[in-house]
Amino acid sequence: MLSKQQLIEYSEDARKNYVNHISIDCVVFGFHEGQMKVLLLKTNDEEKWYLPGGFVLNEEHIDNAAVRILQERTGLDKIFLQQFRVFGDPDRSKFHNDMYVGMLPKEENWFSGRFISIGYYALVDFFDVTPHPDQFSELCAWRDLDDMPEMQLDHEKIYKSALDALRLQLNYQPIGYNLMPREFTMPELQKLYETILGKKLDRRNFQRRILGFGILNRSEEPRKGGAHKAPYLYSFDMENYQNALTEGFKGGW
Amino acid sequence: MLSKQQLIEYSEDARKNYVNHISIDCVVFGFHEGQMKVLLLKTNDEEKWYLPGGFVLNEEHIDNAAVRILQERTGLDKIFLQQFRVFGDPDRSKFHNDMYVGMLPKEENWFSGRFISIGYYALVDFFDVTPHPDQFSELCAWRDLDDMPEMQLDHEKIYKSALDALRLQLNYQPIGYNLMPREFTMPELQKLYETILGKKLDRRNFQRRILGFGILNRSEEPRKGGAHKAPYLYSFDMENYQNALTEGFKGGW
DNA sequence: TTTCATAGTGTATTAAGTACACAATTGTAA
DNA sequence: TTACAATTGTGTACTTAATACACTATGAAA
Numbered sequence A, B: 001m002l003s004k005q006q007l008i009e010y011s012e013d014a015r016k017n018y019v020n021h022i023s024i025d026c027v028v029f030g031f032h033e034g035q036m037k038v039l040l041l042k043t044n045d046e047e048k049w050y051l052p053g054g055f056v057l058n059e060e061h062i063d064n065a066a067v068r069i070l071q072e073r074t075g076l077d078k079i080f081l082q083q084f085r086v087f088g089d090p091d092r093s094k095f096h097n098d099m100y101v102g103m104l105p106k107e108e109n110w111f112s113g114r115f116i117s118i119g120y121y122a123l124v125d126f127f128d129v130t131p132h133p134d135q136f137s138e139l140c141a142w143r144d145l146d147d148m149p150e151m152q153l154d155h156e157k158i159y160k161s162a163l164d165a166l167r168l169q170l171n172y173q174p175i176g177y178n179l180m181p182r183e184f185t186m187p188e189l190q191k192l193y194e195t196i197l198g199k200k201l202d203r204r205n206f207q208r209r210i211l212g213f214g215i216l217n218r219s220e221e222p223r224k225g226g227a228h229k230a231p232y233l234y235s236f237d238m239e240n241y242q243n244a245l246t247e248g249f250k251g252g253w
Numbered sequence C: 001t002t003t004c005a006t007a008g009t010g011t012a013t014t015a016a017g018t019a020c021a022c023a024a025t026t027g028t029a030a
Numbered sequence D: 001t002t003a004c005a006a007t008t009g010t011g012t013a014c015t016t017a018a019t020a021c022a023c024t025a026t027g028a029a030a
Helices: A004-017 A062-074 A155-170 A186-197 A203-212 A238-247 B004-017 B062-074 B155-170 B186-197 B203-212 B238-247
Strands: A020-032 A035-042 A053-055 A080-087 A114-123 A139-144 A216-218 A234-236 B020-032 B035-042 B053-055 B080-087 B114-123 B139-144 B216-218 B234-236
Touching (some): A020 A062, A035 A062, A035 A186, A062 A080, A080 B080, B020 B062, B053 B062, B062 B114, B155 B186
Parallel strands (some): A020 A114, B020 B114
Antiparallel strands (some): A020 A035, A080 A114, B035 B139, B080 B114
16 A cells, blocks of 8 residues: 555656546448448548547546447437447557647647547447538548548558457347338348348348347238339347347357 | 637647546456466455556557556466456546545545546466565455455456456357466366356367367377376467467357 | 276267258339 | 249258267276
8 A cells, every 4th residue: 555655656657657548439330222331520631531539528437428429420319339449559649630739739739649549339220310520520421331431540440340349249149220220121131241241141041040039020011112022021029139139149158 | 620729729628528547457367276266456454355457658558558567466478368348437446546535635646536447358377477466455366266355346347247258258269278287188178168157068068179179289198197097188289279369260150 | 806086989869050942023124 | 915034932951060968998095
């Protein structure tokens, strides 16, 4: 245990040596017209895009901070959010570091510090989102996953890492409630899985497997009006879905 | 983009509203005599124990910070470390908050702040560790996983969360190189798995499965001298082991 | 030399994953 | 109106992994 004098010295040292800011970066996935989308921001002066992000308020839970940040960008208030990892490379700094670093002396400039970022990914319904730029940006928009622009700092690494985490999640948790409309066809759901995984799946085996999870309800009436054979419509059984979210799919050992 | 005036205001606000300290907490797992152990610290004045932890230096990678902290506690320099999640409840604060909070005015006391903690878990060889107390504690010792003491703050939540992460890891990565001696018997390895999972496994099925991973070499000579039938000795095939670490075991989808 | 605890090995059954083919529906073009 | 193309729905054989379970072998101690 420290004496008072030691505590004073420790506190002084800590204030000098442990000066790290925490930020939050969010990878928001949406799904539209068979394409996986990511919500990105851009200033007009810079070519590079960046992820929606922000900071944690003094008395705020970090998960709430992520929710708050995404509310501001998307207008949504119920968001599926998953913390997936922390990015703590000392070379990384907040996106506007370059931009603002010359404008003020280092001590006065918040952005001259070093930032450790907590990565979250979110799954949202594309149609529910109204993208709002933040105070640093002029543009907030969806970008296709297979046509991603050049990005600030390590944001490419972050969104790729989020995608990896999402793919891992597919193996032991249900996915889709937050990404699909209320009713959807089996081929549409399959397309979602194929997009996330980046590969084709067998129709018949996909159907058997996903139905085996017991998280889908098939409605009586098939979808009509479209070309070709009318497909059945499905929706998620929320009770079983929630249960599968907490329980997980396979036991493993 | 912000004007200079806006940047000044933003920086001032940020310095007031985003005052969060980052700490690192490590759950160090060891294995000895068929028991899973966790390395814990304790002061003499307090009954409660806490996890080894520390802070991130200004220009330090967070992973290196965790390595540095564990070097100081264990003497080890090559440690298997895995970041598993961030704990950001505003109620949590650094372990010595209660202890030191009255000793200095709030502004001068590092421990009066709010702490966001990055959780790491480590797997180490029990015999390689020489526990060193830190500057706040008088005691650093191994505790049995099934006889854990009362702990400071949310440290119980953290180590349980680490255990969950470790159990998940069993499903898609090899485990054991960092926890077992160089040579070991199949029943010993099985005991490790059983301890982590908290349940019994079938000997024959365990052996088939673990051998199927192709990460073990069986030595020519069985272990002699012990009671009962002499068991074979195994060691990890490091090339395949490393490969399995990065590749993972099952593809899932 | 018998007994007991532990180690090594194999086989049958069940469940899950994979590969693959044909029939049904609906709009469109001949 | 009819043939066609595109898409959907369904079933079955095959392979692989998971599970359940029983016998034989060894070595120390009684």
